Amino acid sequence: MTRRAKKATSPRKGRVGATLASPSLQGRAQDIALIDHLIERIDQGGSTLVISGEPGIGKSALLDVARHRASERGFSVLSMTGVLAEVHLPFAALEQALRPLMKGAEGLVPRQRSALLAAFGMHDDAGPPDIFLVALATLSLLSERATREPLLLVADDAQWLDQATFEVLAFVSRRLSSDPIVLVVAMRDDFKSPLGDASAQRLRLSGLDAADAEHLLDANAPGLPAELRSRFLKEASGNPLALVELARGERAAGDTPWLPLTDRLERAFSNRLSDLPPIARLLLFVTAENDGTSLHEILSAAEAVLGERVGIDAMASAVAAKLIEINGTEVRFRHPLVRSAMHQAADPATRKDPRRTCCRDSRSARPPIVASCRSDDRT
Incomplete structure (x- = not known):
């Protein structure tokens, strides 16, 4: 247990309601009140809040509120953001968050310091760093800073944190009760990895009324x-x-079934496509282009394109990603704009020949990926 930090300062005059006035946070007063509660009760100990929801539902906006509220009450604020391009780089996101605290690494016990520096490539050490020692070192750094002022640690897009960072974050989240540290994590709602223990609070954001x-x-x-x-x-x-x-964005022309999306909106609703097997991406494209919702029609169209039998199990990954739902003999997109995103993400060559699933990859801003849809091919 660390020494208790000084009580958080009172908010500055003129601030009250400023964040609530933001139009993009319409209908989130209750969710913001929960964040305020966690910050205002910091003298009673730390806590973890896990926010989940579909793309564009407002998770990052609430994290911005948390940063703003905490900063105005005298907290130190540390942040990390999961990035798909770095998901295979161990400790990449952790280094992002701990960079402002690394001067304090000199005060760590030698084994923890060596493990942490090795994890960040700042120390020559044989073999991979001991993740338990890295987690202990992380907790020690956070706790030491929290003796001087309360601390907010924010993790956005946790579904794209590298595994090592996620394990360290999970370790830390289970040990915050005695420290003035608030951990707020945002992740998409199809991400199944657990975080925190039974005391962690969960907030799943739903659509506005x-x-x-x-x-x-x-x-x-x-x-x-x-x-x-x-x-x-x-x-x-x-x-x-x-x-x-x-x-x-642009205004839709006539009664076209697809709304034109801005680049940001297209990325939000198509960023899960690169995680799917090529055959599943083809089935999503066929579903988007189909006038109806018949499962039989969609599978038959895919069979006609591929020249081989396609079963319902080929759609399992799209269902697991919560892009579509299957209800008996019907297939529907979980959100209407996924259909528009699928149509817009496919280039003209794909629409002419669906075997070329040419969809923009969420790992980059615009470049297409061209891949065969046969199940034994690699993307």
Whole structure:
């Protein structure tokens, strides 16, 4: 147990309600109140909050609120963000968060210091670093800083944290009760890895209700024609990012089944595609282009394209990623904009010949990936 940090300072005058006034946080007052509660009770010990939800639902916006609230109350704030391109680099995200504290590594016991420096490539050591010692060193650094001022540690896109960092974070999250440290983690709702113990609080964000969705859309696109406004509300299905970005994008032409998406919105709703096998991406594309929802039609179309039998098990990864749901003989996208994202992410060559699943990879901004859809091919 570390020495208790000084009590957090009171918020500065003129700040109250500033964050709540942000249009992008419409309908999140209760969620913000939970974050405020964790920060304001810091003198009673640390805590962990895990926020989950679909892309664009507002997880990162709530993390920004947490940073803002904590900073104004005298907390130190450390952050890490999972990046798909670095998911195979051990301790990459941990180094990002601990960089401001590394001067304090000199005060660590020798074995912890050696393990931590080896993990960050700052010390020559034979063999891989002991992850338990790295976790202990991390907890020691955080706890030492927390003796001087409360600490907020934020982890965004936790589904893309490297495994070593995630294990260290899980270790730390189970040992915060005696330290003035708040850990807030955001992850997409299909990520199954556990974090924290039974005391960790869980917050799953759902879509905005009808009134809040209308208010947010009207704030970002006043004066929309009634028909287009109605369609935006239906397609966004309560997703705050969708409501904001649809208002900023091009207007849909006629009764086309696909809404034109901004680049940001397309990435948000197609960023899981690169995780899927090629055959699953083909089935999603066929589902997006199909006028109906018949499972039989979709599988038959895929068989016609591939020249081989395709079973329902080929869609399992797309279901697990919560991109689609299968209800008896029907297939539906979990969110309406996934359909538009699939259509928009496919280049003209793919639409002409679906065997070439040419979809933009979420690992880069725009370049396409071209791959055969046969199940024995590699992407």
